[in-house]
Amino acid sequence: MLYCVPMAAIPKDAGAVILLTDPDDPKVFWVKRNPKLQFMGGYHAFPGGQLDKSDSEISVEGCEGEQAWMRACAVRELFEETGVLLARGADRLSSSELSSLRSSTEDASQFNAALVEHDLVIDASFLEAAGRWVTPPFAPRRFDTWFFLSWLPNGQDARVVKGELAEGEWIRPAEAYDRWKRGEIIMAPPTLHIIKTLALHSNNIDGLAKALSAVPEAGRGLVIRIELRPGIFMFPLKTPTLPPATHTNCYIVGGEEIIVIDPASPYEEEQKRLDGFLEDLAEEGRRVREIFLTHHHYDHVAGANYLRDRLGVGVAAHRLTAERLSGSVQIDRVVDDDELIEIKGDPGWRLRVLHTPGHTRGHICFYEEITGAILTGDLVVGVGTVVIDPPEGDMLQYFDSLRRLLALPKLSSLFPAHGPAIGFAEPKINEYIVHRTMRENKILDAVRSGCATTSEIVAAAYTDVAPAMHGLAERSTMAHLDKLLAEGRVSRNGSRFGAT
């Protein structure tokens, strides 16, 4: 099979505001993105958004060029999302005037005219530069985000309008950081860095902007450390995987002892990058104890032999995965459903192995019992769709595996093998079940209306999918038909299917 490696997305300019209030006991305003959003749904972040072409028309006192229009972008986005207007002259407006101005400038192109009309001036000194972060290349959407530090103007308050944002609140940075440590929230690396830095510098607010900019990543450096929970790192590796995915996420979990899940890449360069990251972790006193594989697919296991030999540690997988890999990848230990992988430390990790067949027979997920996060492998992914290709793939088992996740006692986030982490587990798993059920119903309708061969059924049930994809759709249709046969909802006579 030939794979093409798609180019990484070009980062788009964006502006965000780290809004503070109360210098004696600083609190920061953060927002939670709507869990239903495809991009960073359920993540905590700072108010902000993408540059609009009209932002370059806004004049900003005290600077020009991109310094000016990125500030204009940040001010406009902050106003749209929170109702806080960082402009000179805003104190002349009553709160009801401000809110009607807010609704009349929902369309970005109206913002400049509104500023001029009300004699409002954006002043660069209201917005102190606090770093510029570029989303790493693995992400399907990338931003080059300019962060600015600002103080809430007197007489104003922040209020989010529900929609793209689920909520917004003032919080002491130390409390925000604790909530992350407890596994209650998920944030991207820049947000985590900013919260952590604010928590450490709350008593030295004059040096804040400098402290925020003091890491290479805040100067557009490559973001390498993606810590989703304390001691749960995601390390995306370039692999020959199925587009639109371009990478497989390797996960590293633990404290002094760490485990590595899916050292996925066959490419020497990528294996060396993973070596480098593990060496960085070793310098923090972390040593690899064991390597785990979620399933046997090449884009998950291709770096396993190399890492095993280099580190001299064992590789563990489910028995059915070990059987499939026999002769190609050395498996030292078999893990079974319900096995607990306990890693001591701060805060400690309890990874429960869940045998979750459907994508492959030997597929396993790791359920982190303390925080309710699931390392989902290819059961649920953050980009693209999961292929269920019989006989290895089994739709009936796939549905059962998804339902099994829903029944877990505590669910927070999903850490998939492809694409970004998913902030809210339950809506995502439900979305998968709804989507597959919708497809199953279309297939059932097609059979009931007289389509008998798989190609007739695909043509009738996949009208929303480009014909070029119908080859893959046919495999998936076979998986659905096998499930419907097993459930007695369709019948089969040779290569022809019929209603029951």
Ligand SMILES: [Zn+2]
């Ligand atoms: Zn797979």
